[in-house]
Amino acid sequence: MHLQDQDSKTCAAHETAPTGASDRTVSWPRSLRALTGRLPPNTIGGLWILLAAFLFTIMTALIKLVGADLSVFQILAVRQAIMVLIVLPKIASGLPGSLASARPRLQAARVVFATTAMLCGFTALIELPLADATALSFSKTFFVTIFAIFLLGETVGVHRWGATIVGFLGVLLMLRPEGTGFVDPYALLAIAGAAAAGMVMVIIRILTRTDPPVTILTYQAVFVGLIMAVPAYLTWTPPTLNQWLLLIAIGIVSWAAQLSNIRAFRSGEATAIASLDYTRLLYATVFGVLIFSQWPKLETLAGAAVIICASIYTVRREAIRGRALARGPDGRGYNN
Template sequence: MSNLKTFLAPQLITSYFHSLSAPTKGITLALISNALFILVGVIVRDLSQTIDIFQILLFRQLVFVALLVPSIVSSWQAMTHPKMPMMHAMRVTGAFIALYFSFLTVSNIPFADATALGFMKVLFVAIISRSFLSETVGTQRIITIIIGFIGVLLVVQPTMDSNSLFYIGTGLVAALGAAVAVICVRKMSVVESKVVVLAYQAIFVGLVTLIPSILAWQWPTITELTLLVLVGVISSIGQWFGVTAYKWGEANVVSNVEYSQMIYSMLLGYFLFSELPNTLALGGAVIIIISALIPFVFRKTLKNRLSK
């Protein structure tokens, strides 16, 4: 009977998932994706005690490339003829900065603080998209960003301590790099295939980290090697869940679910690293989540009014 239950479990989960509405599917996948990326942060934090961050990043990219090989082979013509090479270069630069500095940040400051700083990407995307993509940033969006920024300040609670300021700075640099990468993907998505965009990022970020990794190389133990591979595998799965979430749910709803990372990071920070957030930090987390819900509530209210 136990074997039968084991065999049927995946089918039951699949059947249950298909019974959900499209928006619920999107939200569910996004929640899973966010949890996986927080888990990657936990592993990176542990690995960084003995393995250089460049080496961690190199292994991440190697695993990512290995998983992409079938897609790269089937899209070889597009791979060898990129339509926007300069945009790819900017995206790779942004992705490298985002990955390296986010790994550095999460390894040196409280888990929730590092996560909160990552949400500054929203502010940077709004600023860059306004000038670079000529996108309009409405009053509602500006208010949402300001509220979210206040929440980030309450969670991080920056001090004038030089060590604290340094890692707050690396977190902000990571958020800026992520914003640049997002804007570049938006720009390229019109003409470049998803495989080309993902493969170029995976390959060239790996190449950038190669020499620094060799210079700081340390042969990992079996446990460390397992964790290094897991960073790549979990990141790849998380990215797949995240991309697929947008297939089912509306972009504004799915993107707001990203703020669930704040809850995950506080819980894991407490249970794994004994990082107990104070009252201000908890209030800041609530504010960040509220800032994410504002567009959804506003849109639903507007829809109800128009339907009357």
């Protein structure tokens, strides 16, 4: 979900090189680079974002599987530890400058919101049908609009407000699937996680004005893991061999999904490829049926359709106006 991704690792790689530049942080097979090099940039970006969406869905399915027996704190702590190990050379190469932030309080706020987004989003993933949790995570886009008004001073016109309101109507449709007054508390957690992820996206946009990418990466990678260490220790259940393999796979797939997402937005234009991220709902529906025997409710699919249409309208509208999109690769992953 989710969450994120996304984390500052995404922001770091996104900020360190221009679109189309050689990505030294991502080592992909030469044959694949040779094949994609003959395609138009937006086609390449589209393929990367489809891969990222697929990998994020695999990650959520793995979290749901292992979450049946292990606490979300334990899952998050191990996930962060594995991802820190993977990016440790990047972090170490920036020391001690990677710890010098011009806005440490804002960095701390970002870590808190990122932790909240992942805790809420992962808990919702474990307890809700996979497609339902995925669909609810799409509401992140509209929280970005609201937070950007107050924190970034953005001016939002009637068209964007209209799309935001329509999107929230889609969320309300999913929150009351039976037409009763009962709201699933885990659905509310999914919305809370999406809101926290939206806040993280806006904070990242502020931080990148003053702090280098490696600093943002370091704070995210290290401090979320440290926050999770204590509750993970208190709720620790010794994993079986199969559970350890699942936990390791979650960390590796999370890293690969974020890198694919980075490559997508560095290869193609956000306005051309962003809507392809919504294929995660299709993947989540298929995985939910095949792995967990869970079919999404009709109201969930209808609400998701409303959110997706409103989001695509917002993206296209912003493209016409020539404005920078709030929704970008450096804010993903927090619900995933």
